[in-house]
Amino acid sequence: MSAAEILDAPDFEGAKEPDGAKEDRHFVTALARGLSVLACFGPGRASLANHDIAAACGLPRSTVSRLTYTLTKLGYLQHVAEAGRYRLGHAAIALGSAALGGLDLRGIARPRLRAVAEAANASVGLGVRDGLGMRYVDCQRGPAAISLNLDTGARISLARSAMGRAYVAVCAEREREAIYAALAARDTAAWPALRAGLDRAVAEHREIGCCTSFGDWQETVCAIAVGFHPGGGLPPMAVNCGAPRVVTDPGFLLEVARPKLIAAVRGLDGVMGA
Template sequence: MMADIEHKTDRPTAHKEDRHFVTALARGLEVLACFRGGDTALTNQEIAQRCKLPRSTVSRLTMTLTKLGYLIHLEDSGRYRLGTACLALGSSILARLDVRKMARPLMQELAEFSGGTVSLGMRDRLSMLYIESCRGPGALALTLDVGSRIPLATSAIGRAWLALASARERLDAMEQVRELDDVAWPQIRRGIEEGIEDHRALGVTCSFGDWQKDVNGMARAFQPGGGLPVMAINVGGPSSSLSKEFLLEEVKPRLLRVVAQLEEGNVSLR
């Protein structure tokens, strides 16, 4: 269910009431955003289904994006994959995030100690987008890397972001999640509320089998400063090697020290 939600939640909120909102531009960006880390290429039909747009509209958008270099058309299959113009944009942003440079050695040390995966993420609509990731010796089973997305509402790192976000941002995100699945919403809301309380009382949010039943994780959100948005760092891995007790008793103090060092640092977006 949450895998489906992850695709649907990345649709931008309607802004028809805003005369400055350019719908055609939003749809074009929506097409680019529908590609995921595991996607090699997509057809117009697949893009239309993910974006909930008419296929004729998608055909015009993909043709335009191809001419601009944001998509590449594979003539033998009729599919599209992301082009080098997207790579240039992403690389430019990542290169300017000083917080990644500061965080990486600290994260790698934590990954080596925990044996799990340690990732730095920021919100992208209703997903958390990994912008840095380090693996410990036992983390091969969890192959999330830079550019990976996980759901905002059910992951430890997403709940950490919700815990530190402004009240307006949090309520807006929660309302969007509710609109996607009214049936599952009460359980999802309880998880979010528990995560916010854990972040306040324990210093971290936890997800023990909530995102994936055999994955444990915890996270801490922080304000990196320098005009950057709220970010969060998580530690996660298979529940068989990262028990709840180990994470809370051994890993949590080290995670909190990592975050404290980043908050004290002078990070910026140059």
């Protein structure tokens, strides 16, 4: 994948330091840059060269070379010498596995997600916020021969997906304002339409119990989602239910799948604090 393709990816935000980082004496810039290198990898970006990473992160290639060398020495990257590229290494994979393993909510949610997926003949995912995207931490599929090509670890749009909109609908007002500011700063031209969609989603969640995305994230995909607070110190999360239009349509999702999804999520609200 070229640097241009990485930058054009709809869920790639770049590796910008947060506002005020230079004035914050507690902020470790070198660590932030190393983590931003790791963040470049993802679905469709399994292997990258130094020049790809440099362009995506906005860093000099000499700096990226030192970062990738260090991360390789520590096991967070693996150097594929014959291709001159890097992949995520065992340490990064172990870290991700440990994070998922510590999320006990997945085990509690899985039977509920599976039941909705089978009843709706769709894919049902549990997701958490990841910057200006949503990251799948679990995914269950119904019996349909055709389903969404998403699995645990996949990252989707926060502003355009039903899952992301449901998260925005239930997060704290201060966090919502910060998300809005970041989205507006990232793309001023697209922001008015994104803002309208998010405001509409917040109202939807309050009025019908879920948020919708019928072709907004991907033209061929229909989905609904419900946000909730798992408790136990965990941040808000969201559960979606969706499928390609050839499998389902908005009417079915709203009339048949919606009550089942709302009932399933209601059983997860506050469950970690119980």
